[in-house]
Amino acid sequence: MARHVAVVRFPGTNCEFDVVEAVESLGGTAEIVFHDRSDLGAADAVVVAGGFAHGDYLRPGAIARFSPVMSAVAEFAAAGGPVIGICNGFQVLTEAGLLPGALQKNAGLKFRCEMVELRVESTDSSLTNAASRGAVLRVPINHFEGNYTCSAETLAELRGEDRVVLRYVDNPNGSVDDIAGVCNAGRNVVGLMPHPERACHELLGSTDGRPLLASFL
Amino acid sequence: MASDDAPAPPDDTHRALGLTDDEYARIAEILGRHPNHLELAMYSVMWSEHCSYKSSRIHLRRFPTEAPWVLVGPGEGAGVVDVGDGIAAALRIESHNHPSAIEPYQGAATGVGGILRDIFSVGARPIAVMDPLRFGPLDDARARWVAEGVVSGISGYGNSVGVPTVGGETVFDETYADNPLVNVLCLGVMPVERLVLGRAEGAGNLAVLLGSTTGRDGIGGVSVLASAGFGDDEADAEKRPSVQVGDPFEEKRLIEACLELLDRDLAVGVQDLGGAGITCATSETAAKGGAGMDVLVDEVPLRQPGMEPFEVMTSESQERMLAILTPDRLDEVLEIAARWEVRATVIGTVTGSGRLRVVDADGAVLADVPAKSLEEDAPLYDRPRSAPVDLEERRAERAASLPAPSDCGTDLLALVGDTRWVWSQYDHMLFLNTVVGPGGDAAVLRLKHPTTGEDTGRGLALTTDGNHLWCAVDPRSGSAMTVAESVLNLAVVGARPVAMVNCMNFGNPEHPEVMWQFSESVDGLSDGLRAFDVPCIGGNVSLYNESRGRDIDPTPIIGVLGVVDELDRVPPAPVLVDGGHVLLVGRTDPVLDGSRWAAMHGHRGRGQLPEVDLAAVGAVAAAVREVVRSGLLDGVHDVSAGGLGLALAEMAVRGGCGASVAGVDGHAALFSESAGRVLLCVSGDRLAAVRDLLGAHGVPVEEIGTAAGGRLVVDGLVDLPVDALAHASASWLSDALGSGTTQG
Numbered sequence: 001m002a003r004h005v006a007v008v009r010f011p012g013t014n015c016e017f018d019v020v021e022a023v024e025s026l027g028g029t030a031e032i033v034f035h036d037r038s039d040l041g042a043a044d045a046v047v048v049a050g051g052f053a054h055g056d057y058l059r060p061g062a063i064a065r066f067s068p069v070m071s072a073v074a075e076f077a078a079a080g081g082p083v084i085g086i087c088n089g090f091q092v093l094t095e096a097g098l099l100p101g102a103l104q105k106n107a108g109l110k111f112r113c114e115m116v117e118l119r120v121e122s123t124d125s126s127l128t129n130a131a132s133r134g135a136v137l138r139v140p141i142n143h144f145e146g147n148y149t150c151s152a153e154t155l156a157e158l159r160g161e162d163r164v165v166l167r168y169v170d171n172p173n174g175s176v177d178d179i180a181g182v183c184n185a186g187r188n189v190v191g192l193m194p195h196p197e198r199a200c201h202e203l204l205g206s207t208d209g210r211p212l213l214a215s216f217l
Numbered sequence: 218m219a220s221d222d223a224p225a226p227p228d229d230t231h232r233a234l235g236l237t238d239d240e241y242a243r244i245a246e247i248l249g250r251h252p253n254h255l256e257l258a259m260y261s262v263m264w265s266e267h268c269s270y271k272s273s274r275i276h277l278r279r280f281p282t283e284a285p286w287v288l289v290g291p292g293e294g295a296g297v298v299d300v301g302d303g304i305a306a307a308l309r310i311e312s313h314n315h316p317s318a319i320e321p322y323q324g325a326a327t328g329v330g331g332i333l334r335d336i337f338s339v340g341a342r343p344i345a346v347m348d349p350l351r352f353g354p355l356d357d358a359r360a361r362w363v364a365e366g367v368v369s370g371i372s373g374y375g376n377s378v379g380v381p382t383v384g385g386e387t388v389f390d391e392t393y394a395d396n397p398l399v400n401v402l403c404l405g406v407m408p409v410e411r412l413v414l415g416r417a418e419g420a421g422n423l424a425v426l427l428g429s430t431t432g433r434d435g436i437g438g439v440s441v442l443a444s445a446g447f448g449d450d451e452a453d454a455e456k457r458p459s460v461q462v463g464d465p466f467e468e469k470r471l472i473e474a475c476l477e478l479l480d481r482d483l484a485v486g487v488q489d490l491g492g493a494g495i496t497c498a499t500s501e502t503a504a505k506g507g508a509g510m511d512v513l514v515d516e517v518p519l520r521q522p523g524m525e526p527f528e529v530m531t532s533e534s535q536e537r538m539l540a541i542l543t544p545d546r547l548d549e550v551l552e553i554a555a556r557w558e559v560r561a562t563v564i565g566t567v568t569g570s571g572r573l574r575v576v577d578a579d580g581a582v583l584a585d586v587p588a589k590s591l592e593e594d595a596p597l598y599d600r601p602r603s604a605p606v607d608l609e610e611r612r613a614e615r616a617a618s619l620p621a622p623s624d625c626g627t628d629l630l631a632l633v634g635d636t637r638w639v640w641s642q643y644d645h646m647l648f649l650n651t652v653v654g655p656g657g658d659a660a661v662l663r664l665k666h667p668t669t670g671e672d673t674g675r676g677l678a679l680t681t682d683g684n685h686l687w688c689a690v691d692p693r694s695g696s697a698m699t700v701a702e703s704v705l706n707l708a709v710v711g712a713r714p715v716a717m718v719n720c721m722n723f724g725n726p727e728h729p730e731v732m733w734q735f736s737e738s739v740d741g742l743s744d745g746l747r748a749f750d751v752p753c754i755g756g757n758v759s760l761y762n763e764s765r766g767r768d769i770d771p772t773p774i775i776g777v778l779g780v781v782d783e784l785d786r787v788p789p790a791p792v793l794v795d796g797g798h799v800l801l802v803g804r805t806d807p808v809l810d811g812s813r814w815a816a817m818h819g820h821r822g823r824g825q826l827p828e829v830d831l832a833a834v835g836a837v838a839a840a841v842r843e844v845v846r847s848g849l850l851d852g853v854h855d856v857s858a859g860g861l862g863l864a865l866a867e868m869a870v871r872g873g874c875g876a877s878v879a880g881v882d883g884h885a886a887l888f889s890e891s892a893g894r895v896l897l898c899v900s901g902d903r904l905a906a907v908r909d910l911l912g913a914h915g916v917p918v919e920e921i922g923t924a925a926g927g928r929l930v931v932d933g934l935v936d937l938p939v940d941a942l943a944h945a946s947a948s949w950l951s952d953a954l955g956s957g958t959t960q961g
Contacts, residue, residue, distance in 0.1 A: 011470050011558060014379030018649050021670060036556075052377045055466025111372045111642045142376075142644050195646075203652045203663060203787055 003028050003217060006043035008073065008089070010035040010053035010064050015086065015197065019049045022197035026210060028217040035067035045082040045126070045216040046073055048089030050142070050195060060088055060103065060145050061095035070096050082126035082216040083189045087143055090181075090191030099184055099191045100158070101150030103143075107174025111144040115205065117169035118180050118194060125165045125183040127190040130215040137208035139194040141172060146193040148175035148182070158182055166192055224251055234261035240596055247590045255575060255584045258527040259591065262493035263500065266760055269595035272726035273758040276739045280753035281746050286715060287754055293414060294338040294489060295405070296754025298716045300780055302673045304666060305409045307341035310402040310681075310718045310776045312759035316460040317399040321366025325399050326374035326463040330535050332403040333380060334489035337472055338538065340413040340479050341405030342667055344648055345660065346375055348385035348401050349681040349720075349774045350639075353394035355953040360389065363397050365954055370463075371401075372642040377465035378472070382643035383651055383660040385681055387636045390816075392685060395764030400720045400757075402681055402776040406667045413479060415488035417502035417510060417541045417567045422485060424499065424510060424565035425547070427554060428471045428537040431495070432520030435461035435533030467536040467559075474557040475538055480668075483546045483553075490537040496530045496591070498539040499565060500573045503588040506541075509570035510588065515578040516564045526575060526583050541567065602736055603729040614823040616809035621884050625862065625934040628888070630945045632813060632859045633866050638950035652676060652787055658706040658855055661781060661788060676781035678712035683722075683774035684858060687890070689822040690811040692734040692771045693741035694829055700745025701834040701892040703777040705855040708838040709895060710788040711845040712779030714749055717742075719756040719775045724768020726760045734771040742773060748831035749838075751777065770822070788845055791854035792872030793865075793898050793924035799876055801919045802911060803837045803894035805861065807885035813859050814888035827891035833916075834893035840914035841895045849907050852898030852924075860888040862935065864896050869929045870943045872898075878922030879932040887934055898924055 005023050009016045009032045020030040033040055035053075040046060053064035064070065070092075077083045077098055085093035093099045106112060118139055120131045131137070150158070155177060158164050166181035173193070181192030196209030224245045231241040234257060244252050244260050252260065266272060282290045288305055289297035295309035313328025329346060336343045348371055353360030364387075375382050380403070417424065478484055486506065488498045495512065503510040514526045520534065542550055547563070554561035568574075573591065575584040587594075605611065622628050640655035653661035659680035664673045682703045687695030700717070707714050719742060724731040746753055762769045781788075793799070809815045810824025845853060852872060856864040861881065869875055881887050899907045911918045922931075930936045 011473075012377075012379075012466050014469070014647060017670070018647065021649055051379060052466065052469070055377065055464075055469075057466065111376060111644075113376075113644050113646065114641050140646055142646065144376075198646050198649060201649065203784070204646070204649060205787070 003044055004042060005030040005045045005047055006033045006040040008033050008035065008046065008048045008069055010067055012052040012055050013049050014051035015049040015195065018197045019047050022200040022209065022213055023217065025200055026214055026217055033069060035069045038068045038072055040072050040076055046076055048073065048085040048092050050087030050089055053088055053092060061092035064092045065096040074098060077189045080186060080188050084127055084216060085191040086195055087193055090193055091145065093189065093191045098189050099182060100154045101148055101182065103145045104147045104149055105145050106147050112172055113140065113142045115140050116172050116194065118166045119169055121167050122162045122165045124162060125187045125190050126216045127181065127192065127212050128165045128215055131211040136169060138206040139196055139199045139209050141194050143193055146173045148179040150176065161185065165190060227251065230254065231257055234258060235265060236261050240264060243596065247594060248586060253584065255527045255530065256586055258531050259496045259584060259586065262496055262531050263591040264595045268493050268497060270758055271596045272598050272600050272760060273721065273735065274597055275599050276736050277756065279739050280743055282753050284752040287752050288412060289339065291753065291755045294335045296716060296718060297339060297412060298754060299409060300664065300677065302666065303409050304664065305407050305412055306677060306778060307336050307339050307405040307407065308716055308718050308776065308778050309335045309755055310400060310720045311757045312720050312722060313399045313401065314397065314722065314759050314762055317367055318363065318397055320460040321363045322370040323460055323462050325367040325370030327461045327535050328399055328401045329371055329374045330463045330468050331491045332401045333378065333468065333472065334491065334538060336403045336405035337475050338415060338487050338489040340411040341407040342476055343380045343403050343405045344650060345404045345662060345679060346380050346382045346401060347679060347681050347776065348382060349683060350385060350387045351393045351398035351772065352389050353397065354391050355389050357394055360394060361954060367397065367399055368639050368642055374463050374465045376644040378469045379647060381645050381647040381651060383645050383662065384655045384679060387639050390685065392770040396762045396769050398722050398772060400774050402718065404679060404778065408668055411479060413484065413487055415502050416486040416506040417508050418485055418506040419543065420508065420567055420569040422541050422543055422567040423547060423563050424567065425540045425542060425550060426517060426537060426562050426564045427474065427540055427559055429464065429467050429534055430518045430520040430560065431529055431532045431534045433524065433528055433532065436528055436531055461533050461535050463535050470557045470559050471536055471538060474554050474559045477553050478540065478550055483550050484540045484542050486541040488539045490539060492533060494530065494532045500588045500591040502539065502541060503573055504592050509568040509572045510565050511568055511574045511576050512565040514575050514583065516562055518560055518562055530575060600726050600732045601729045602732040604733050605730050611823045612825055616812065616815040616820045616824050617885065619815065619818050619820055625884050625887055626937045628814060628817065629862050629866050629935055629937065630941065631817060632863050633870065633942055633946040634949045635946045636950065638954060652784065653710055658709045658791060659712065659779065661710050663784060674784060676784035678707050678710050678779035678781055679776065680706040681774060681776045682706065683772050685770035685772040686813065686816050686821060687811045687826060688738060688773065689770040690824060691826045692737040694826045695811065696738040696741030696773050697745040697831065698826065698829050698892045699773060699775055700742055700749065701829060701831060702857050703775055704749050704834065704838050705895060707777060707779035708841040709845060709853045709855050710781065711842055712781045713842060714751045714777050714779050716754045716778045717746060717751050717775055718754060719773055721756065721758045722762055722769065722772040722774060723760055725763045728768060731768050738771055738773045742775065745831060749835055783846065786848060789850040789853045790871060791868050792852040793868045793874040793876050794851040794872055795874050795925055797851050797898035797900055797924040798904050798920055799878060799922040799924055800897040800899060801894060801921050802841060802897060802916055804917045805886050805889055805894060806891035807882065807889045808891060809885050809889055812888050812890045827889060829892045836914055837893045837895060837916050840911050840916045844907055844910045847910060849899065849903045850897055851900055854896050856894035856896060858890055860890050862887040866929060866942050868896060868898065869939045870946050873939065874924050875926040875928040875939045876922050876924045877930045880921055881931050881934060884934065887931065
């Protein structure tokens, strides 16, 4: 059972401490791995945390994919280790080619920070195996570029292989097919725009993020 | 004042820089000679209204500033209080009104950047921002452009730099048509022992400039922009280069680098570079440390070639900090900076001379002035003050003479307005602290230890408040009512107030009426602070908020920090819950002068505010705090702008539940904004317990109705579907400013 989590931090990442806090509240341990490292230590799982890696300059994730740590993340993923990209981390994973598709600007052309409802569409992934299929989870979003898009062929493939793991109940950003999270063919790499680490404490209004994070702990 | 034989200015250069003839003479007297152009430029920015508070200092001294828990009072980068468990909280508020009027996005963005640097310059990590905003009316195209730009700027910069924006206020009113207010407040936390101050002590120590390169942006921002009003559009457009451009990614790395060097105790002092740039940072650190400094002007990394020394010394380029360190720490500091990809350059050395000297690469001294003189010898004006000549006539014109509305419901629909459109564009959840975010009466944050992350089980609460309609009627009483409102906003989330900061937004100080408003407001705020035993720990003054000769209504905005002693549950929201009993705590004075309802009907700046009994407000706050902490309430909301009517409507909309209310004596009782009132919603089985708790405090309590159904009914005054109120509330901003919603 995976317990120790490497949380990747680029210059401009800002959710790394939140992920560490949430992981620890669920009984896991975590360490922050700076982007200039080329190893992940003794990690059992990797989270690429949210924020604005390298200022989101050029476009989100476009510069981060070249940081040394991403080679280590790619190797870790290729070996079947769980890799979770949250928000900006999802954007980084698509830019790095570890997940299909891309995240474009929200349909309303506004940043949106709010609680949304997600439906668990597949429990066969490193982020959803402890959740229940069909369950509706309340988890916040916080993004400007969260509008998931991909080619028709890719979409058909994602659907055909049950790789859309989370969908919005009420689409907040224009994402194709209401997609909030997808996984790779190996089902160990998952990206999602919502922030499960923000939904792990009663005082914060939801604990629905726990089954998601618990899936790789 | 300058003596008669002081040298006459040789030309008009000083006036172009915003200095008067008397001020020039004073500089010549200090130096014993004519200042050269560089020296004149340095004095002009440091002696500007914005930096020197020359018109306001004489009044600001009247604020109560002391309490046993105050660690740092007014006059430093930020005020600091001890909030227990070894944690210190730093608080600061600033205005970025003038830049935002000229270039809304960058004006607001750099306002956020500046306030963050103030907070981490004392050693604290910024954990929350709040933005009190004031714009012109929504039917004015330029006001909409400004509003949209400002909100985008705060969102773009604040979200990216990684500090949550947890609240604020957004008000649209004709008084701000040409002169928006963009105030920004920041809260930071640190272990008590890490508190650092901007001091340059120890001859031989090094001054290291961290962060961005220095460019021609923002030269003279404090003197050209912030210390004058606005006139014609063409001249204003020419001021646009005085607005700086922000880079949140640079700021984010600068925050992390500075906090790391403070964590490792590598700096003697740290100072942010804001208004007046390098001149201010070097002279302030030197003067406060009782030292001098030699600034190596040619060492400053420049954004463009060919900059003159005066440009380098007065540029307000963003995202820069000055650290003072002993020479043996330099390598470690450079290493941290390199890791965070932050530029770090030694640009000066601390001397024992007491003089600020600007030296070029050849060793030539380009400027040589007493470091203290730039700040401490700044002019101090007791500008003429006079009450408006027609004050008595205005006081006699009461809103009670306005015709009663045929349907109060129609007016209520015009008063409701949710600001979700604004705050949903701000990350308000980062750091996992936000228990109550924007849209409530006050924000509530979990208080975790800044280094260990350990949850203290307690919370911090924050509110910002200001009411120009009250202050236009009576700046003294209106200001006291503002403090009362803040205290109640904290009470309804279970917090007790511990510190206040203020941002004084006023018109042209050369108008005697404006200085009268200012002085009255300082006294009113002080009355309030003394009544609630809250110290003022810092503030900011923004004058010259005038356009085409018209001053804005006096707008003191305050930020008050509270402590929640036990944060074991989410405080009750401002909601009605089906079946609940609706209680009104506090006494209503049915006076409409200064109210939003009166303003809506064209009556503003006239009449007399309701009587404020600060002791009675204090009793209500204490009672409400206790009943909130008891966990017995379903809903709670303070009664403020818009009166009882709007408070009920807001609770109905948030709760999705109507109410049937009786005993409200006419439209004056419905819309009066008299201070010290709170609405509670309590279920039947807890009613007696709540009444007992309130009774022990001896505060007036009246059961005014019951929450139920889908209509808000106030006997004889209002009968509206809650859906209609909800629609009006949700649509007013998105209709005017664009939906900002989805489904492309």
